[in-house]
C-alpha cells in the first residue's frame with residue numbers, strides 16, 4: 229500500500245548516509261509504502277555504464293575510482309528524472325544529493341515546482357561495518373581501497389549535508405547498524421506507519 233498515494237498526499241524524501249549504509253536496501257521498501265518511486269542515482273549511473281550510453285562512458289572510470297560524478301552532470305540526470313510522470317505524488321531520492329551544490333540544485337528544482345522536501349533520513353553505520361558489508365556485497369567498486377576512498381569522499385563532501393538539513397529542521401536519524409527489518413521499522417515509524425508485521429514500529 230502506498231501511504232502518500234492513499235491519502236492523496238505527496239512525499240518527497242531524501243535518504244542520506246555513507247556508502248554501504250543500506251540506503252538502497254531500504255529505499256524500495258520505504259518508497260513502496262509511501263507510494264512513490266525510489267530514485268537511486270547510483271543505480272541509474274550503473275545502468276548507463278552497463279548500456280554503454282554516452283552518460284555511462286563519461287562516468288564509468290569515475291565510479292570505479294570511488295570519486296563522485298560531476299555535480300553539473302548529476303544535476304542534468306536528476307532534473308530529467310524527477311520530471312517524469314511517475315513522480316506526481318513525490319519521490320524518494322537514494323544517493324542524491326551527495327554534495328552541498330547538489331543540495332542547492334535540488335532546492336532549486338523543488339522551489340521551481342512550488343514543492344518542498346518532507347524529510348531527510350540519515351542512515352548511519354560505523355566505518356568498520358561499512359567496509360565489511362561492502363566486501364561481502366562484492367560490487368565492481370567494492371574493493372577495499374575503493375571503499376576507503378568512497379568513505380573519505382563521503383566525509384569530505386557529503387557529511388556537511390547533515391548540518392545543512394538539520395538546520396532546516398528536516399533531518400531524522402536512523403541507526404543503520406541493526407538488522408534490515410529493524411531499520412525498515414524505524415524508518416516507517418518516522419512517518420507514523422506500522423512495520424507491516426502487525427505491530428507498531430519503533
Ligand code: B4P
Nearest residue numbers: 247248249250251252253269270291296297323361365408
Ligand atoms: P550508490 O549506488 O549510491 O551506493 P552505496 O552508497 O555504496 O550503497 P547503499 O548505501 O545504497 O548500500 P546498500 O543498500 O547497497 O553509489 C555508487 C557510486 O555512484 C558512488 O560512489 C558515485 O561514484 C556514484 N554516484 C551515485 N550518486 C551520486 C551523486 N549524487 N553524485 C555523484 N556521484 C554519485 O547496502 C550495502 C550492503 O550492505 C548490501 O550488500 C546489503 O545487503 C548490506 N546491508 C544493507 N543493510 C544491512 C543491514 N541492516 N545489516 C547488514 N547488512 C546490510
